[in-house]
Every structure is written in C-alpha cells, then in structure tokens.
Amino acid sequence: MTDIEPDATVDARGAACPGPLMDLIGNVRSAESGDVIRLLSDTDQSLTDVPEWAEEAGNELLGVEELDDHNAFYVEKA
Amino acid sequence: MTEHVVIVGGGTGGTVLANDLADRLEPELDAGDVEVTLINDDPDHVYKPVWLYVPFGQREPDDGRRALDELVDDAIDLRIDRVSGIDTESQRLRFGGSGQSMEYDRLVLATGSTLEPDQIPGLAAGGHDYYSESGATALRDELLSFTEGEIVLSVIGTPHMCPAAPLEFVFMADDWFRERGLREDVEVTYTYPIQRVHGNPHIAEWARPIMDERDINVETFFNAESVDPDAETITSMEGTELDYDLLVSIPPHGGVDLIEDAGLGDDGWVDVDKHTLEAEAAESVYALGDTANTGVPNAGSVAHYQAGVVGRRLASEIRGRPATATYDGKTLCFIETGMDAASFVEFDYETPPSPAPPSEKLHWSKLAYNESYWLTARGLL
Numbered sequence: 001m002t003d004i005e006p007d008a009t010v011d012a013r014g015a016a017c018p019g020p021l022m023d024l025i026g027n028v029r030s031a032e033s034g035d036v037i038r039l040l041s042d043t044d045q046s047l048t049d050v051p052e053w054a055e056e057a058g059n060e061l062l063g064v065e066e067l068d069d070h071n072a073f074y075v076e077k078a
Numbered sequence: 079m080t081e082h083v084v085i086v087g088g089g090t091g092g093t094v095l096a097n098d099l100a101d102r103l104e105p106e107l108d109a110g111d112v113e114v115t116l117i118n119d120d121p122d123h124v125y126k127p128v129w130l131y132v133p134f135g136q137r138e139p140d141d142g143r144r145a146l147d148e149l150v151d152d153a154i155d156l157r158i159d160r161v162s163g164i165d166t167e168s169q170r171l172r173f174g175g176s177g178q179s180m181e182y183d184r185l186v187l188a189t190g191s192t193l194e195p196d197q198i199p200g201l202a203a204g205g206h207d208y209y210s211e212s213g214a215t216a217l218r219d220e221l222l223s224f225t226e227g228e229i230v231l232s233v234i235g236t237p238h239m240c241p242a243a244p245l246e247f248v249f250m251a252d253d254w255f256r257e258r259g260l261r262e263d264v265e266v267t268y269t270y271p272i273q274r275v276h277g278n279p280h281i282a283e284w285a286r287p288i289m290d291e292r293d294i295n296v297e298t299f300f301n302a303e304s305v306d307p308d309a310e311t312i313t314s315m316e317g318t319e320l321d322y323d324l325l326v327s328i329p330p331h332g333g334v335d336l337i338e339d340a341g342l343g344d345d346g347w348v349d350v351d352k353h354t355l356e357a358e359a360a361e362s363v364y365a366l367g368d369t370a371n372t373g374v375p376n377a378g379s380v381a382h383y384q385a386g387v388v389g390r391r392l393a394s395e396i397r398g399r400p401a402t403a404t405y406d407g408k409t410l411c412f413i414e415t416g417m418d419a420a421s422f423v424e425f426d427y428e429t430p431p432s433p434a435p436p437s438e439k440l441h442w443s444k445l446a447y448n449e450s451y452w453l454t455a456r457g458l459l
Contacts, residue, residue, distance in 0.1 A: 014352075015373050018277045022236045025271060025301055029315065052273055056299040057316045 004062055004074045006038035007031065013042045013070050021049040024075065028059060031077045036062065042070035050075070081112050081396055082181065084171065086161050087188035088118030088146050090125075090455065091367030091381030095186060097457025098389035100151035103396065107153045112396060115180070116150060117171075119160040123149050124211075125451055127378065130243055130414070132214035133221045134254055139211040149455050164340040166360035184395070186388055187337065187348055187357075187365040191239050191376060195329040198234060204307030205232075205327040208247065209239060220324055221251075226263035227323030232312060233270050234302045235330035239368065241277060241375045242423075244268070244328055245285050246414040252292045253416035266293075267320060269300035269312075281413075281423065284433040288415065302327070331376075333369055347371040352427070353404040355388055364388050372407070374427075379410040382454055412444035420444050 010027050012020035020041035027037050039050065047064070050073045054061040058078045065072040083099065085092045096116040099107075106112040128142030150156055162174035164185070171180045193209055195202040206220060207213035229251060233244045248268045255261040268275065268289065274282035275289060275296055289296055301315040305325065313319045333346015342357055343349040348365035349358045352372040357363035365371075366388050367381030374380050383405065390403035407427030414420045420441040423431035434440060453459035 018236075018272050019373055021272055022277070025315075029301065029303075049272065053299060056273075057301075 004036060004038075006074060007035040009038040009040065011040045012046075013040050015041075015043070018045070018049065019043075020046045021053060024050065024073070025053065028057070028075065028077050033077055036074055036076045039073040039075065040070055041073065046071065046073065080110055081106075081183045083112065083114045083184045083186070083392060083396075084180065084182040085114070085116045085186045085188060086171070087190055087367075087369070088116055088120070088123055088150075088156075089188060089190045089367065089381065090378045091190075091369075091385050092116060092118070092186070092188035093123055093146065093149060093455050094382050094385035094457055095188065095366065095389055096154045097149075097151050097455070098385055099392065100153040101457060102389055102393045104153070106396065113155065114153070115155040115157055116146070117157045117159055117161060118146055119158070121145055121147070121158050123455060125378075125448075125455070126209075126239065127448055127451075129208045129211065129214040130240075130246060130250075133208050133217040134250060134417075135218060135222055139215060142211075144452065144455075149452070151457070161336060164336055164342075166340055166342070166357075166363060169362065183362065184392060185363045186392075187342070187363065187369050188367050188381070188385075189334045189337065189346070189369050191331045191368045192334060192346070193329045194235070194332045195327070197330040198302055198305060198327075200305030200307050201234070201302070201327060201329060204305040204310070204312075205325045205329070207327055207329055208243075209328065217326060224264070224324055225260055228265040228267065228321060229324045229326065230267045230269065230312060230320055230322040231326045231328075232300065232302050233268075233328045235328055236271060236277065237368075237376050238328045238331045239376045240411075241377070242281075242411045242413040244270075245276065245281075247326065248294050249288070249292070249415045250417055252294055253418075257417065261293075265295065267295040267297060267322075269297040269302070269314070269320070271299070271301045273298050278431060280430045281433060284421075331368075337369070343371055352407070354391065354401070355384055355405055364391070372405070374407050375409050375411070377409060377411060378451075379408075383408045412440060412447070414441065414444065416441075 012023040062074040125142040131137035163172035206217040276282040366384040368376040387405045391401035394401040415436040419436040422434045425431035
C-alpha cells in the first residue's frame with residue numbers, strides 16, 4: 001500500500017487503450033496545480049503511456065502501485 | 079396493459095431502433111400491447127458524416143437533413159420535445175418547456191454527443207470545426223479562399239464523434255491543395271493528445287507513414303490548453319505553442335446533462351454492460367451509440383449495430399423470453415485518404431482493425447453508402 005493521498009481518483013479499469021491515459025489527461029486538465037490524481041488501469045499499455053505522458057507534460061509520476069488485477073498510478077499536476 | 083418503450087434521441091441509433099421495433103414488434107404494436115415513442119428535440123434527423131465534405135465545397139448541410147416524420151414508421155409515436163429529467167426510480171421522464179411528464183416501462187437513451195468548445199479558453203473565437211452544421215459552413219467560408227499559410231488540425235476532445243474524421247480531413251486537405259497547385263504554400267499540421275496519431279494503435283501505425291510521406295506535420299502529446307485568437311496561436315498543456323492561420327479543431331465533447339443528473343454515468347455517457355448495453359445504475363434502461371460508454375468509437379456504424387442488438391433484446395423481454403442478443407464491438411468505418419481514394423476498417427472487441435489499401439473504389443463505396451444511408455435510417459439496410 002502507498003501512503004500517497006490522492007485528491008481525485010480516475011477508475012479507468014475496463015477501458016480499452018488509450019482510454020485510461022485520456023481519462024487521466026482529462027482529469028489533470030481540470031485539476032489544480034499540486035493536485036494528485038490516482039489512475040486505476042488494468043491495461044498494460046498504461047505502464048508505458050502514463051510515464052511517457054507525465055514526463056512530456058512536466059507532471060510528476062509519484063508512484064505506481066501494483067495491485068491484484070490492476071495498477072494505480074499517482075500523478076501530481078505541475 | 080400496454081407496455082411503453084421510450085427512445086430518447088432521434089439520431090442514427092434512436093431512429094434505426096425505432097424502425098427496427100416497428101418491424102420486429104409489428105403484431106404487438108398492431109394489437110396495442112406495445113407502444114413505442116421516439117423523442118427528439120429537432121423535427122429533423124441529421125446525418126453528420128456529410129459535414130466532412132462541406133468545407134471543401136462538395137456537399138451542403140441540407141444534404142444531411144431529413145424530417146424525422148418521413149423517416150420513422152407510422153407505428154411509432156414521434157414527439158418533438160426536449161427531455162429535461164429522468165427519474166429511473168419512478169420510471170418517468172420530465173419535459174423542460176411544458177412541464178409535462180411521461181412514464182416508461184423500458185427506456186433507451188440515444189442522446190448522442192454535444193460540442194463543448196468553451197472548455198478551452200479562446201477556442202470558440204479562434205477555432206473552426208466541421209462537427210456541426212454552423213461550424214462546417216463557417217469553415218467552408220475560410221477554406222475555399224485559403225491559398226497560403228498554416229492550417230492546424232487539433233484533436234482536442236476525446237472521445238469524439240467519428241475518430242477517423244481528423245485523419246480524413248488532413249488527408250483530404252493535403253490532396254485538395256496539391257491538386258490545385260497550392261500545397262507548397264500551405265503547411266498542414268495535425269496534433270493528437272497521446273503519443274501516436276490515433277487512439278487505436280493499428281490505425282495509428284497505418285496512418286503515420288502516409289502523413290510523413292505527404293509532408294503533414296505531426297505533433298503528438300499535444301493537449302490544447304488555450305487558444306489566443308489575436309496572436310493566432312494554440313498552446314498545449316505540455317508547453318508547445320503552434321502558430322496558425324486557420325485552426326480546425328475537434329472540440330471537447332460531452333453528453334447531455336440529464337444523464338449525469340439521473341446518476342447514470344459521468345459527463346453524459348451512460349455506464350453500461352458493453353455486451354448487453356444495459357445501464358449499470360438502473361433497471362429497464364439501455365443506452366446506445368455515443369451515449370453508451372463502451373469504449374468503442376463514437377460512430378454511426380456502432381449506433382446502427384447496437385440498435386439491432388437493443389431491438390432484439392427488447393423484443394425478447396417484451397415477449398417474456400430471455401434476451402440473448404449481445405453487441406460484440408462491431409465497428410465499420412471508411413477512411414478518406416484523399417479527394418478520390420479511401421481505406422476501410424472493420425473491427426470488434428476481439429479483432430483489431432487492419433486498414434485496407436486505399437483505392438478509388440473504396441472512396442466511391444463510401445460516397446455510395448452516404449447516399450444510401452437514408453435506407454439505414456429507415457431500418458431497411
């Protein structure tokens with residue numbers, strides 16, 4: 001378990017690629033600077049998509065939590 | 079007792095379904111055991127794929143409009159009104175203007191997508207689109223007299239209607255300017271929110287080399303944050319700024335508010351079982367087309383196929399039989415690759431798309447289907 005407290009959670013489990021990344025981008029778009037968004041995704045593609053986009057957009061990927069059948073990504077908006 | 083099926087939305091999904099039920103439930107409708115009402119807030123049915131051709135001067139918006147009462151079977155009650163609220167507990171719809179309400183036994187939501195350009199500061203003033211009648215005609219006014227400068231096509235909203243249309247627009251623009259000897263004076267730039275040129279990796283892999291070969295500039299990981307109409311620039315969340323002379327955007331999309339107000343899903347999209355299309359949060363409610371949050375493209379073909387599935391399921395339920403029809407994700411799209419060539423894709427939840435080699439034959443197939451679409455709306459094709 002991580003001790004990061006998210007400001008919002010995006011549950012994109014079941015969404016086909018690129019759904020989870022697009023859902024994350026949509027939420028980061030409306031978030032405030034410094035907010036932490038937690039993305040839940042069961043698509044392996046997110047393991048590469050999310051870090052790539054976070055770096056490109058200058059947001060920080062604080063951590064990735066591996067859970068039973070999905071991953072939780074914690075992204076802080078710059 | 080008469081069972082009342084209500085369909086909200088007279089786009090492709092709602093209209094095809096209404097005509098499907100008129101045929102499938104003919105005995106019950108004739109006997110008065112079933113009543114089907116189709117509600118739409120516009121007396122016309124609008125076929126949106128026509129809009130892609132309007133900016134190039136090839137079609138008129140009126141080519142995509144026909145009166146619903148001419149398309150929908152007489153066995154269907156057509157009501158031109160706007161639903162303002164849904165109560166899934168009491169199974170009742172409210173109407174905005176009149177304050178009237180209507181009870182339903184089974185409800186199908188096919189309310190579709192709306193454009194929300196105001197989500198991006200400056201976009202409404204600085205950008206054009208071909209995702210609305212007014213947008214397509216305003217863009218035509220600009221494009222037909224455009225002879226030099228930078229055109230930026232920016233995909234901002236996803237999900238958006240017709241995921242192929244942004245690629246089609248830049249392929250058509252490239253070809254159109256080339257044929258007129260103007261291409262050397264016109265820069266075409268395409269932006270997309272993620273790291274490739276299309277949401278579907280197979281289509282992206284097919285499209286990217288064509289774009290490179292035809293000198294269509296590409297900016298990926300570009301999520302528009304604002305537009306400055308005076309400076310004619312568009313800036314992304316990722317910090318990239320692009321100059322434009324003509325900005326064509328795919329604006330942010332949303333569903334109608336009454337979906338979220340009814341607790342059926344976020345942003346106007348109904349959370350559904352992606353195979354049965356039944357709403358997850360309420361009994362006796364289906365959604366189809368753009369309104370159903372299935373993860374498949376927001377495309378007319380999807381709404382058409384889903385309407386057949388919902389029609390069969392409703393008929394089974396009304397006749398007291400188990401509903402076994404399911405939607406397999408079937409999607410079919412023609413993709414224009416120029417002014418006289420097109421590709422074609424067909425895919426579903428299990429099978430990825432494999433775009434066909436572009437040909438003139440496929441281009442004419444697309445135009446021929448667009449003409450025969452009115453048979454689809456009538457439930458005949």
